[in-house]
Amino acid sequence: MEEMDRELRDITLSDLRSPLFFAWHMTNKCNLRCIHCLWESGPDASWPGELVEAEALLVCRQLIDFQIPYVAFSGGEPLLHPAFWPVCELLAEKGIEVKIESNGQLVDDDTAKRLASLNLRSIQISIDGTTQDAYSKMRPGAQLAQALEAVTKLVKRGVSTEIVYVPAKFNFYEAEKLIDLAVELKVKAFYTGKTMFIGRAVKNWDLLGLEEEENEKLSRLLEKKAAEYQDKMTILYYPYSVTDELNYRLKHPAASLLLMANGKVKLIGSMPFVCGDVRKHNLTEIWQRYIKAWAHPEVIEYANSTLETPALLAGANDFVELHL
Numbered sequence: 013m014e015e016m017d018r019e020l021r022d023i024t025l026s027d028l029r030s031p032l033f034f035a036w037h038m039t040n041k042c043n044l045r046c047i048h049c050l051w052e053s054g055p056d057a058s059w060p061g062e063l064v065e066a067e068a069l070l071v072c073r074q075l076i077d078f079q080i081p082y083v084a085f086s087g088g089e090p091l092l093h094p095a096f097w098p099v100c101e102l103l104a105e106k107g108i109e110v111k112i113e114s115n116g117q118l119v120d121d122d123t124a125k126r127l128a129s130l131n132l133r134s135i136q137i138s139i140d141g142t143t144q145d146a147y148s149k150m151r152p153g154a155q156l157a158q159a160l161e162a163v164t165k166l167v168k169r170g171v172s173t174e175i176v177y178v179p180a181k182f183n184f185y186e187a188e189k190l191i192d193l194a195v196e197l198k199v200k201a202f203y204t205g206k207t208m209f210i211g212r213a214v215k216n217w218d219l220l221g222l223e224e225e226e227n228e229k230l231s232r233l234l235e236k237k238a239a240e241y242q243d244k245m246t247i248l249y250y251p252y253s254v255t256d257e258l259n260y261r262l263k264h265p266a267a268s269l270l271l272m273a274n275g276k277v278k279l280i281g282s283m284p285f286v287c288g289d290v291r292k293h294n295l296t297e298i299w300q301r302y303i304k305a306w307a308h309p310e311v312i313e314y315a316n317s318t319l320e321t322p323a324l325l326a327g328a329n330d331f332v333e334l335h336l
């Protein structure tokens with residue numbers, strides 16, 4: 013056993029022929045324009061050259077050939093991408109585990125039924141408060157009742173459903189009530205963590221950014237609720253800031269790729285660096301380029317500099333091609 017543990021610990025990215033996890037930012041278009049959105053998504057924010065269905069299906073075929081175990085779709089609102097259903101249906105049919113991140117605003121009965129047929133690993137619905145006031149401060153124009161309805165419809169159909177809550181100054185005191193509500197709704201998991209200082213969140217930090225002691229208070233609350241609900245729901249608090257995570261990843265890159273809607277592959281969402289392009293490179297090439305890119309001097313310099321100058325993260329959503 014010890015020997016096996018040691019061997020597992022000693023595995024490096026170069027020992028893998030492909031990633032273990034594939035994060036797919038399907039479209040930057042969204043029906044909402046959330047004030048904290050790390051990608052600055054919105055109704056008019058789709059990028060030029062987003063992948064069309066035939067291109068997206070080509071990517072899927074590679075994921076299937078390489079037997080990538082787990083693919084998570086986000087955005088923007090992934091349900092808005094014209095190829096959302098064919099892509100998810102193909103992956104699900106081939107036994108790849110699929111997770112979807114959604115705001116739930118577009119999940120009616122028919123959509124819930126179709127999502128249930130995908131036999132998803134999970135669907136995550138974002139709910140940032142228990143009052144319409146706090147919820148729509150984060151997500152202007154969105155209806156809390158509709159997001160809750162989406163959760164109810166999915167749970168009723170047996171879909172493994174999670175709630176993600178992003179804390180802000182105006183919804184901080186609703187966290188405990190939201191966890192209780194999540195248990196009532198019979199969701200599988202409740203996730204939260206430090207709000208990321210990227211994208212639109214940078215501009216709205218005065219409304220969003222919690223003091224360190226508030227973050228600690230939230231973390232303690234989650235610990236308490238996790239103990240209270242241990243038999244009913246998984247409760248997790250992700251305690252790392254963007255810069256903590258970035259600097260950890262510099263030493264321990266994840267065995268994952270992040271495909272952006274325009275076909276570019278980024279190292280991580282908090283850096284602008286692009287290591288590949290599905291229109292130019294196949295998955296094997298992209299994987300090799302990804303491994304190489306983490307040791308690139310520009311990447312190391314950027315990650316280290318964000319520790320002293322977090323304002324650099326304002327450029328995270330640019331696309332900077334690395335010479336590899």
Ligand SMILES: C[S@@+](CC[C@H](N)C(=O)[O-])C[C@H]1O[C@@H](n2cnc3c(N)ncnc32)[C@H](O)[C@@H]1O
Nearest residue numbers: 048049050087088089113114115138207208213
């Ligand atoms: C980018 S959204 C995309 C999927 C979908 N449109 C939604 O709203 O859930 C995915 C998740 O990221 C969260 N998110 C967005 N900006 C964030 C930030 N600055 N810090 C932490 N989480 C953020 C959202 O609240 C949501 O739970």
